[in-house]
Amino acid sequence: MTLGERNLTKMNKTILLVGETGTGKSTLVNALVNYAMGVEWEDDVWFQIVEEEKKSQTESQTPDVMVYQIFGFEDKTLPHSLTIIDTPGYGDTTDIKHDAEISQRLLDLFRSDKGVHQIDAVGLVLKANENRLSDRMRYIFDSVVSLFGKDMEKKIVALITHSNGRKPTNVLEALETANIKCARNDKNQPVHFLFDNCQEEDRSEDPECLQRAEEISMKGMSQFTDFLEKTLPQRLETTVGVLNERFRLAACINNLQERIEFIELKQEAVKKNQERLKRCQQEMESNKEYTVEAKEVYKVKKEVSREGRWWGLWLNYGAAVCCTVCEENCHYPGCTLAWYPEYCDVMKDGHCTVCTGKCPASVHVKEKQCTSCEEECQESKHRKTFWIYEPKTRTVQKTIQQMKEKYEKGKAESEKSTDLLENLKKEIEELQKNEWLEEAYQHVLSLEKIALNVNSASTYVHLDFLIEKMKEKGDTEKIQKLEEMKKRMDEDKGIKAAVWYGFGRLKAAFQK
Numbered sequence: 482m483t484l485g486e487r488n489l490t491k492m493n494k495t496i497l498l499v500g501e502t503g504t505g506k507s508t509l510v511n512a513l514v515n516y517a518m519g520v521e522w523e524d525d526v527w528f529q530i531v532e533e534e535k536k537s538q539t540e541s542q543t544p545d546v547m548v549y550q551i552f553g554f555e556d557k558t559l560p561h562s563l564t565i566i567d568t569p570g571y572g573d574t575t576d577i578k579h580d581a582e583i584s585q586r587l588l589d590l591f592r593s594d595k596g597v598h599q600i601d602a603v604g605l606v607l608k609a610n611e612n613r614l615s616d617r618m619r620y621i622f623d624s625v626v627s628l629f630g631k632d633m634e635k636k637i638v639a640l641i642t643h644s645n646g647r648k649p650t651n652v653l654e655a656l657e658t659a660n661i662k663c664a665r666n667d668k669n670q671p672v673h674f675l676f677d678n679c680q681e682e683d684r685s686e687d688p689e690c691l692q693r694a695e696e697i698s699m700k701g702m703s704q705f706t707d708f709l710e711k712t713l714p715q716r717l718e719t720t721v722g723v724l725n726e727r728f729r730l731a732a733c734i735n736n737l738q739e740r741i742e743f744i745e746l747k748q749e750a751v752k753k754n755q756e757r758l759k760r761c762q763q764e765m766e767s768n769k770e771y772t773v774e775a776k777e778v779y780k781v782k783k784e785v786s787r788e789g790r791w792w793g794l795w796l797n798y799g800a801a802v803c804c805t806v807c808e809e810n811c812h813y814p815g816c817t818l819a820w821y822p823e824y825c826d827v828m829k830d831g832h833c834t835v836c837t838g839k840c841p842a843s844v845h846v847k848e849k850q851c852t853s854c855e856e857e858c859q860e861s862k863h864r865k866t867f868w869i870y871e872p873k874t875r876t877v878q879k880t881i882q883q884m885k886e887k888y889e890k891g892k893a894e895s896e897k898s899t900d901l902l903e904n905l906k907k908e909i910e911e912l913q914k915n916e917w918l919e920e921a922y923q924h925v926l927s928l929e930k931i932a933l934n935v936n937s938a939s940t941y942v943h944l945d946f947l948i949e950k951m952k953e954k955g956d957t958e959k960i961q962k963l964e965e966m967k968k969r970m971d972e973d974k975g976i977k978a979a980v981w982y983g984f985g986r987l988k989a990a991f992q993k
Contacts, residue, residue, distance in 0.1 A: 482530065484514070485553030485562075492561040494709045495597060498640070499625045500606035501618070502570025505642035507531040508678045509606060510549060510567050515680065516702045519557030522695050527680050531567070545569065546586040548597065559706055566590070566597065571621045580624050587628065588724040588826075591717045599714040602705075603633060604640040605663070607652050609675070614655045619975045620982040622659045626934040627727070630719025634933055637663035638708065639673035646675060646697045659975050662933050674705040723932045727939055728826045729834075730924035732811075733917045734943050736835045737950070739809065743778070743872045750776035750874055775879045780808045782852040783871040800847045800867045804836040810869045811835060811845065822847050835917070918950055922959055929966070938979040941970045 487493070496513070498506050510531045520526060530549055551563040568583050590596040605625060611618065629637070639656060641649045656663070656671045664672040677694035684691055753776045785801065802811035802825045811825050811833065822828070822845035827835045831842055849865040925947070929935050944967045951960045970976045 482547065483550040483552070484530065485551065487550070487552040487562060488555070491555045493564055494559075494561045494601045495564040495566065495599065495714070496602050496604055496709070497566040497568070497600050498604045498606055499568050499628075500570065500604075501621050504570075504606045504608050505676075505678060506567055506570070506606045508681075509604075509640060509642060509676060510565055512676065512678045512680065512698060512702070513563065513565055514549065514551055516699075516706070517551045517557065517559055517563045518554045522692065522699075525684070529681065546583065546590060548590070560710065564597065566600075571624045584628060584724055584727070588721065588728070591721050591724070597717070599716050600633070600636060601709055601712055601714050603629070603637045605637060605661075606640045606642060607655075609641050609644040609649045609652060611652050611655055614658050616978040616982040618655065619659060620938070620979040622656075622661055623934065623938045623975065623979040626661060627932065627937045627939055628720065628724065629933040630723050630931050631933050632715055632719050634662045635664045636712065636715050637661075638705075639663070639671050640676065640701075640705070641673055642676050642678065644675035644677050644697055644701075646677070646693075646700075649673065649675065660973075672708065674701040674708075676701045719931050723928065725826065726924045726928050726931070730921055730928070730940070730943060732827045732835050733921035733924065734946060736809070737917045737921070738946070739872075740837070743780075746778045746872055746874055750778050774876050776874055777877050778872060778874050780870045781873050782850065782868040784852050784866045785869055800849070801869045802845050802847045803868075803870055804833060804838070804840050804845050806840045806844045807836040807838050808870050809836045834920075918947070918954065921947060922951070922963075925963070925966070936970045936973050936976055938976055938983060941967070941976050941980055942983075944970070 498509065500506055508531075511527075511529050514530045515528055518528065520528065531547075546569070547567045549565040549567065551565070553562075555562055566587075568587070569579065571580055571583065591598065626637070639649075639652065641652055653670055653673065661671065666672050675697055677697040679691050679694040680698070682691060802822045803809070804811070811822075811827060823831065823842040825833075825842075825845075827833060828842050832839050833842065833845060836845075849867060851865050852868050921943070925940060925943070928937070928940055944963055948960060948963045948967065951963060
């Protein structure tokens with residue numbers, strides 16, 4: 482949303498606001514806009530650029546990342562124009578994918594040609610009456626700081642709302658306890674600014690208190706804008722790199738887990754079929770057309786729901802990117818935010834980096850299909866919906882001769898194996914050596930180098946799986962490195978609290 486026209490000869494400052502739903506981010510945006518426009522208490526007027534919605538703390542008040550550009554008011558109170566990026570509230574329990582969507586939308590904004598490429602300040606919006614560091618707050622702190630590269634540390638400041646003007650001791654202690662990396666003042670305290678934004682309230686009731694609130698906010702605005710004028714903008718290349726690394730780490734782990742699960746299903750099916758084959762040995766010798774029940778692993782299209790976005794109605798928002806050759810999902814649910822398959826984060830040089838065949842983007846689809854039909858079907862007869870591939874096991878009728886031929890074929894296809902089970906075992910061993918495992922490890926190392934939040938819950942949740950697979954692979958050096966990282970994070974109470982809160986949200990989502 483743009484107010485006015487930009488004068489390219491004038492400097493522009495960009496602020497990113499992040500924080501929990503209910504902290505007053507929308508009200509703070511309105512206050513910043515009015516301050517930039519030069520609105521004063523005596524004017525008895527208030528402009529509202531963001532609609533104030535009254536929702537519970539667990540509901541996001543803004544549906545998506547919004548960019549507000551305020552031009553044409555330079556030299557009113559500020560010598561520069563203002564760009565404000567407002568993010569939805571983190572920790573929203575109504576949607577488990579909510580926080581990942583925020584990160585994805587920020588990544589889209591930061592790497593778009595017409596997007597935002599530098600930031601002057603990151604405002605961590607907090608309420609002054611926060612008197613304890615709950616698991617929810619630890620999760621939110623972790624989610625927010627995990628977005629940025631190391632070079633953003635001195636740009637992060639606390640914007641404390643609902644303040645009475647006194648030193649926010651509890652909030653500052655919470656930031657210290659959470660070990661939040663941010664800008665520091667000469668007393669080595671987190672740089673912070675106080676606000677009590679009540680400007681839209683009816684002045685006929687309790688005008689003295691409202692004027693006192695105005696004074697607190699104006700003082701905070703003056704101090705914050707002084708900070709803005711003194712700070713230099715920070716380019717976002719490293720932050721974009723952090724977001725990319727986090728998405729690709731999750732994609733590698735998810736795809737590796739999916740492949741292993743699929744092969745394990747095939748192993749179980751083969752074992753059961755072998756048992757039936759032994760039981761029917763006599764019947765096979767006497768009657769080659771004797772039929773038995775056999776287990777077979779296959780893949781189906783499973784319907785998935787999507788959350789609507791007005792800007793995504795024509796852009797396949799919410800659909801998964803799937804490879805029709807490998808019959809594999811790209812990196813669901815992360816890929817739901819790509820507009821088309823070729824725009825998915827894990828596509829590189831026109832090819833998918835995660836499907837088994839590294840297939841071109843052209844054989845990937847992101848569209849509604851009938852989950853019952855393999856081919857095109859008449860829409861009047863079948864319902865088309867968004868979907869992903871899901872492995873299933875089914876019972877089929879096979880003759881003994883068919884089963885025997887299948888096992889003989891399995892033996893012929895592998896020179897070193899003695900049966901089909903050995904082939905499947907080797908498939909898992911190959912997966913352990915697969916580039917996804919090595920790539921995931923490299924993503925972890927890269928995040929350790931460039932991420933502001935090295936001890937992040939989003940990295941921690943993958944470490945047990947990586948350590949287990951590295952042990953199966955027998956890579957001692959990498960095992961030691963990963964175990965050192967995990968030990969360091971285990972000693973961080975904030976990480977565990979954030980992880981448990983995240984698991985709680987995931988459990989609640991499944992129960993729905």
